[in-house]
Amino acid sequence: MVRQASQDFLWIADNGSKTRRTPDGVYARDAVPSRAAVAMYSLDGDEVLRLPKPDLEIYTTERYSPTQVAVDEERFGGSGDIWVTDGYGQMVVHCFDRNGAYRFTIDGAAGAGTFSEPHSVFIDRRAGSPELYVADRGNRRIQAFAPE
């Protein structure tokens, strides 16, 4: 949830996995194509902004499956950058600018090590300067970065 010009907006990261649990407890992936997407909606359900899938070579053959989104909100002095975890896809975190244009990708190697299923992302401003937290689920750790 973000707030711009006195209005709430809802960011949703849809990983595109429409799995169904079968009666025997197995999670089966649907046969329909992946509909992974990250978008911002008004609380009336209108789509306001949609992020493109990053134009990276890996996505020509491999899956894009975003699991979480966080915004460095300008109302708190942030840049407006939008961070997206491809937690079920390529195990990376993408950064987009405030208008939704792709900027760059991090894979954790510059921090404690390459991400494994980076499921969630959060921006913490309690320390004065913002810190980007990545829930590095597969490695059972949280990595913290300076988001600039």
Added chain:
Amino acid sequence: MAPRRIGHGEFAYNLDSSWSAGALGAGGSDGWARHGIAVTSAGEVVTFDAKFSLVHMFSLRAGCSAAFRLISKRDTG
């Protein structure tokens, strides 16, 4: 089931495990379906059911106040 008290001191709350559960439909039976939850500035609780691409909005007093499906999304996979 009657609400029970959880937490301590300033962070003590009443837990009502059945609150608004009826509004969640089939996806409510699968905890993995609801990856996201947020709270609006007006105090409404918003959930996203990834399985059915369905957003629910709840007010604390009235339960489920709105629901919409993300029908406008395009296939970017």
